[in-house]
Amino acid sequence: MSQITAIHAPFIYFKENPFTNNDPLSSIHYEEDGLVTIENGHIISATSWNSGRATLTEDTPVDHYPNQLLMAGMVDTHVHYPQLPMVASYGEQLLSWLNNYVFPLEARFSDQNYAQHIAKSFLSELLRAGTTTAAVFCTVHPESVNAFFTESTKLNTCMVAGKVLMDRNAPDNLRDTPQKAYDESKALIQQWHGTNRQLYAVTPRFAPTSTEAQLDVAGTLLAEHDDIFMHTHLLENKAEIAWVKELFPHRHSYLDVYDKAGLLRPRSILAHTVHAQEEDFQRCHDTGCSIAHCPSSNQFLGSGSFPLFQALKPERRVKTGLGSDIGAGPTLSLLQVLSDSYKVAQGLNTSLHPAQGLWLATVGGAEALGLDHQIGNITPGHFADLCVLNPAATPLGRIRTENANNLSDILFALMMLGDDRSISATYVAGKKVYQKASSS
Ligand code: GUN
Ligand code: ZN
Numbered sequence: 001m002s003q004i005t006a007i008h009a010p011f012i013y014f015k016e017n018p019f020t021n022n023d024p025l026s027s028i029h030y031e032e033d034g035l036v037t038i039e040n041g042h043i044i045s046a047t048s049w050n051s052g053r054a055t056l057t058e059d060t061p062v063d064h065y066p067n068q069l070l071m072a073g074m075v076d077t078h079v080h081y082p083q084l085p086m087v088a089s090y091g092e093q094l095l096s097w098l099n100n101y102v103f104p105l106e107a108r109f110s111d112q113n114y115a116q117h118i119a120k121s122f123l124s125e126l127l128r129a130g131t132t133t134a135a136v137f138c139t140v141h142p143e144s145v146n147a148f149f150t151e152s153t154k155l156n157t158c159m160v161a162g163k164v165l166m167d168r169n170a171p172d173n174l175r176d177t178p179q180k181a182y183d184e185s186k187a188l189i190q191q192w193h194g195t196n197r198q199l200y201a202v203t204p205r206f207a208p209t210s211t212e213a214q215l216d217v218a219g220t221l222l223a224e225h226d227d228i229f230m231h232t233h234l235l236e237n238k239a240e241i242a243w244v245k246e247l248f249p250h251r252h253s254y255l256d257v258y259d260k261a262g263l264l265r266p267r268s269i270l271a272h273t274v275h276a277q278e279e280d281f282q283r284c285h286d287t288g289c290s291i292a293h294c295p296s297s298n299q300f301l302g303s304g305s306f307p308l309f310q311a312l313k314p315e316r317r318v319k320t321g322l323g324s325d326i327g328a329g330p331t332l333s334l335l336q337v338l339s340d341s342y343k344v345a346q347g348l349n350t351s352l353h354p355a356q357g358l359w360l361a362t363v364g365g366a367e368a369l370g371l372d373h374q375i376g377n378i379t380p381g382h383f384a385d386l387c388v389l390n391p392a393a394t395p396l397g398r399i400r401t402e403n404a405n406n407l408s409d410i411l412f413a414l415m416m417l418g419d420d421r422s423i424s425a426t427y428v429a430g431k432k433v434y435q436k437a438s439s440s
Helices: 049-055 081-086 094-110 112-128 142-155 178-192 212-224 238-247 254-260 278-287 295-300 334-347 354-368 395-402 407-417
Strands: 004-014 028-039 042-048 062-064 069-072 074-080 131-137 158-162 198-204 229-234 268-272 290-293 319-322 386-389 423-428 431-435
Touching: 004 042, 004 354, 004 386, 028 049, 042 049, 069 354, 074 081, 074 268, 074 290, 074 319, 074 354, 081 094, 081 112, 081 131, 094 112, 094 142, 094 238, 112 131, 112 142, 112 423, 112 431, 131 229, 131 386, 131 423, 142 158, 142 178, 142 198, 158 229, 178 198, 178 212, 198 212, 229 254, 238 254, 254 268, 254 278, 290 354, 295 334, 319 334, 319 354, 334 354, 334 407, 354 407, 395 407
Parallel strands: 004 062, 004 069, 074 131, 131 158, 158 198, 198 229, 229 268, 268 290, 290 319
Antiparallel strands: 004 028, 028 042, 069 386, 386 423, 423 431
């Protein structure tokens, strides 16, 4: 018989979507002294300690986190693992930033050993930040994908990733062709999609670096595999948008370039979408695709302010998650991304409630990836992918938390002041994969 394990801690889970509730906090269930039991990597129950403790036997291992907060592991819906070594590179906007910093580094990922070394560091940093699932760009090299999924498999993390497709407007050593894109992606799908917890995304980088023939290949791959993902960038930067207009003069809009190639459907992830018009949001809603909101990256590159509350308009809601977008984003911590998200929303005269923020970082991200039946909440039957938060992890956090008088205030302070130091432990499928050293 398999071993039952347990976590004894205050916990939160979401009963409903706080964006459709006039009182966002009431969408959270808070258990002040909680017990979560786990078996075979899945959550079995989530109750109060008092009502559940009798179900434990003397030899049930119990991890105890008093005065902390257990919630679902966070979900990063857009990030580039190969860009980890060039994070925080100075002074450019999107297109020159790609040419000057990103492409020279991505060329190194033809070397599987280097790719595996960076993939390992990336996954370790992700778990240290409390993130347990991510949608991840690799590079054009199949080696970069093999390296990433190999490292993810060792940790049993659920990851969505794929080989980047680029057949123009990129250096020679980063270009493939439509045929190569098809053959290599097809082989990777067959090798990795649905292997353990690994999931494949067809990944055309963005419209400027793919010919129409290559985007059609991406559409063909999606048509041949109903349950795979699509991952790309959209409407991030004004110069990029003008370039797409030049390259695709016969298309009605940037989104239409992807639409005509058959790329828009559930599990299609569009990163940024900063400069979307109402008709773009409507089309995303109609086709069921998702947006990755990347406020830290958008601020870092000066790309603009994504209108989150417009995207989430209840009558034609577009599924939206948060993206760190490393290396344009300077942090993997979705708590820091939430802090930026709050500030960007304020600039647009909207306020992101902490219940809404933490929902975006967990359930919203899982929903954007079509994985909300498996991850993103503390729900019996879900994978036990979890993180333990400590609102008082830093001297400032401690002072602020002592002065907080309700759950909403504590969660908001965590969202504004928290970072990787706020993560005490991270669990993947019930196994503790990160424990913060007590001295740090
Ligand atoms: N658009 C095309 N490629 C990239 C990339 O690597 N990062 C970001 N932020 N935008 C892109
Ligand atoms: Zn990106």
